[in-house]
Amino acid sequence: MRAFTYERASSVEAAAVAAAQNADAKFIAGGTNLLDLMKLEIEKPSHLIDVNGIDLDTIERTQDGGLRIGALVRNTDLAADVTVRRDYGLLSRALVAGASGQLRNKATTAGNLLQRTRCPYFYDPNQPCNKRNPGSGCSAIGGVTRHLGVVGVSEACLATHPSDMAVAMRALDAVVETVKPNGEKRSIPMADFHRLPGDTPHIETALEHGEFITNVVLPSPIGGKQIYRKVRDRASYAFALVSVAAVIHSDGSGKVAVGGVAHKPWRIEAAEAELPNGARAMASALLADARPTEENKFKISLTERTLAAVLSEAKG
Amino acid sequence: MQFENPATTNPIDQLKVIGKPIHRIDGELKTTGRAMYAYEWHDPNLRYAYGYPVGSAIAKGQVTSIDSAAAKKAPGILGVVTTLDVGDLQKGKLNTAKLFGGSEIQHYHQAVAVVVAETFEQARAAAALIMVDYAPEKGAFDLRVEMANAKTPDPSSEPDSSAGDFHKAFSAAAVTLDAEYTTPDQSHAMMEPHASIAAWNGDEVTVWTSSQMIDWWRSDFAITLGMDKEKVHLMSPFIGGGFGGKLFLRADPVLAAFAAKAVGRPVKVALPRPMISNNTTHRPATIQRIRIGAERDGKITAIAHESWSGDLPGGGPETAVMQTRLLYAGENRMTAMKLATLDLPEGNAMRAPGEAPGLMALEIAVDEMAEKLGMDPVEFRIKNDTQVDPENPDRPFSHRDLIGCLRRGAEKFGWDQRTNPATRREGNWMIGMGVAAAFRNNLVMPSGARVKLDQDGIVTVETDMTDIGTGSYTIIAQTAAEMMGVGVDKVAVQLGDSRFPVSAGSGGQFGANSATSGVYAACVKLREAIASKLGFNSADVKFENGEVKSGNRVVRLDEAAGEEGLVGEDTIEWGDLTKTHQQSTFGGHFVEVGVDVATGETRIRRMLAVCAAGRILNPITARSQVIGAMTMGAGGALFEELAVDTRHGFFVNHDLAGYEVPVHADIPHQEVIFMDEIDPYSSPMKAKGVGELGLCGVSAAIANATYNATGIRVRNYPITLDKLIGELPNVA
């Protein structure tokens, strides 16, 4: 870990100003991802802006009946919130499927969205990695890829986004609200928030440097059966091999996002037209462009089968 | 004391303290954070410096240069010691890979430098500034590819065995099985990382470390540093797990010693978690071929077990075939091991080396064979039980109750509820049961102890035995208490210090039986000293309730000790009983799993182990050993695998996020039953090892349960869902 300077920001404005002043600065919220990466010098900020003092830890109704979730709401609190549990059960279920109780107590809404990949080569600074060190090459290609992505992958990177929460938010059509260092505000739909790796796997989101997440907004409740099914090797405390976040209505229509398969929560709205035709049709539409490796091609049938289980649970 | 004849009645048989469910005497120290682990030693009079290791970025080749200029300018830096600075070092006798020194790189993350600074953070930051240039060489990293070049290892590992004519009997057999099984590289993944503090005083050094074997480490440390063993003082009173990963000297004390010498201060070095799996040892992967031939009635007539594994030059094989020489009857048999050269990190002992991976394969094969014969797998095992060494029928087992374990387990578990493969469903879960035999040899090692009695009537045991979380402190206290006729509250136990008599140490499940026997021997000496001081005839002396009695004379122990106190010291040594009699421990593992019909996730529902392991010295600590081992076997069955990058030669998933070990949710229910038995051939304690038995066979029982649930036979561990998914029932 490199030595760094540190300050506490007490307002969004102060955080923005601090970020604008230092090209190397990073925000720190729960620190559960950033600190680990700093210890390995995968992240090397020279300045940390601690945002935990900013008043963004509440969950409020929006005017149109949706929900505005503060960037600093802890994963534990979000999962346990009565409104979330009642109206957005998918989100609550996805959250409790992630990490461990201790980590969720620290982890924040914004930090969770911005957590970085778990590609093992990304974590080993001796190995070339385009995401960690742009242009150095991708060690995973031709190597150990069991956990890596199968769809939306590129010649430069096969990594997945590891968040569970983000998959649920994608299915729920959440919108990320931000403030740029110059004070400009934006609303970024989840669909556009995370990017595919392309030639620039180190650029993971639509955020600009120093852009600060203030809230995540959920549209008004959409009902339906809300199911989050996370598939993993061990029963708990493991990242998803594949996860399915689904909202299924009684007429068979619905929304589905898949985790563990791509550089972002994977959802193709057009593919949802296939939902009434069953898991196979839906999964083929979702993964039509998949380019798996020999080691991770099982994720294709696993996605289909998990979706089948989710659909039959939704019926039952 | 020479243990040459089977034990007769002795004071241990009183069972006033031995065999009682006594809680760990060091439990309070541990739960209150007062048990000092290696890295935590803190003498306020010393100014510790912090060393951070740098590991090689290549798997094989040469270090051509190391540039530490930038690191030496970093804040707080006190010094840098590189592998080139120290030059070639003599390797410890028990090390295969060298730990430090010289330009040759034998494996990934081999230590190439240690950076010392005022604080840990400064040392870590400076370590990242060290620039190492390498001349990489091509290495061999893929066991499957190197299998063809594998050779018969050194005769000391007994690579080949045979009896009768296997090939003839196998080709004549009515029912046969010929199958290949694989087990992956596994990591010990103990909780406490390898860590040491070295402090020099002139030409003498004191090392606080985390070691299972004090004397082995002390010897190999002295060899590596090129110094006199007498000038090395090693301390390891508390160890946060080892599982074999701390049997042999590791890099951390060596780096700490060089660093401490260079900066003239005591230095702490811990291996960072991401460095442990490639810097230290691991359980090597195996490819195993098993052939079994039987008559239609289930009698095995031919059995063969071959195993291929790899290691660095000079290393040894994973002895995965050994149990097959002893576990089942059969007149015609053979085993063979082949060793390939691999430039991966050093392969070496991990809990139940040999038997753990060997039974992972053998006990699936036996399950498959039972199915081919249309026999219940419990009955098939019972039918092929043997009370003698099958290669040498004149050599009996000292005590063998595999049948008892299997029968008792089957009854307790409800084995008769097992259905045909892939027939039992509960909602989305396919349910199955599996069984496997547990088998692990009972090894014994010489073990010494010193026992002191003082004027307060306190009995103090000193031995360099280690407690790696197993409960050594407690069973040693129980042994001394039983022998001296006091309660455990009157016994103090001091362990893990090289100034104490050399013990068995902790490994190979020999620790408990050997070390308590050493304490027994020392207590016999102390009893004699007390009797002789009091002028008692030692034949009729009784030690009870803190008193010594002879005829109608009764003396309190504190009085007997007097101001100067009394001491007994001895070492237990072993005669021929392990040669004349085969000493082994046995068990039956029963497991029920559910397999998700859609995803193929296998989840354990319940586990039972029935163990026959001689006298159980303390049912609480013994049970902890067995359930811990069952948990380890669950990981081995279902997800533990060091993933090899066969291009670059390293274990890729080298942290605890990537190398998954079981969590609580994986282990819903475990039960352990100990058979009520003693084995007078094993030791004066009549006990045997139990610390590894619980791991032996359990993974195969899980594999067999998965088969019973799904009808899909997976022969390559771990049994992850990708190996099942192609054959699961249609769900779409």
Ligand SMILES: Cc1cc2nc3c(=O)[nH]c(=O)nc-3n(C[C@H](O)[C@H](O)[C@H](O)COP(=O)(O)OP(=O)(O)OC[C@H]3O[C@@H](n4cnc5c(N)ncnc54)[C@H](O)[C@@H]3O)c2cc1C
């Ligand atoms: C062992 C382990 C297991 C885990 N398992 C899972 C799992 O199964 N599923 C899962 O989903 N997650 C898992 N996680 C990840 C965990 O969910 C994330 O670490 C956590 O959500 C990150 O939140 P944080 O607040 O701690 O972020 P931090 O570490 O503080 O920050 C992460 C990133 O977000 C940036 N950031 C933080 N707040 C803001 C803001 N308001 N605006 C702009 N940028 C910001 C930081 O600069 C940093 O780049 C696991 C983590 C660990 C360590």
Ligand code: SF4
């Ligand atoms: S897959 Fe992506 S993260 Fe992994 S090594 Fe390749 S570039 Fe790096």
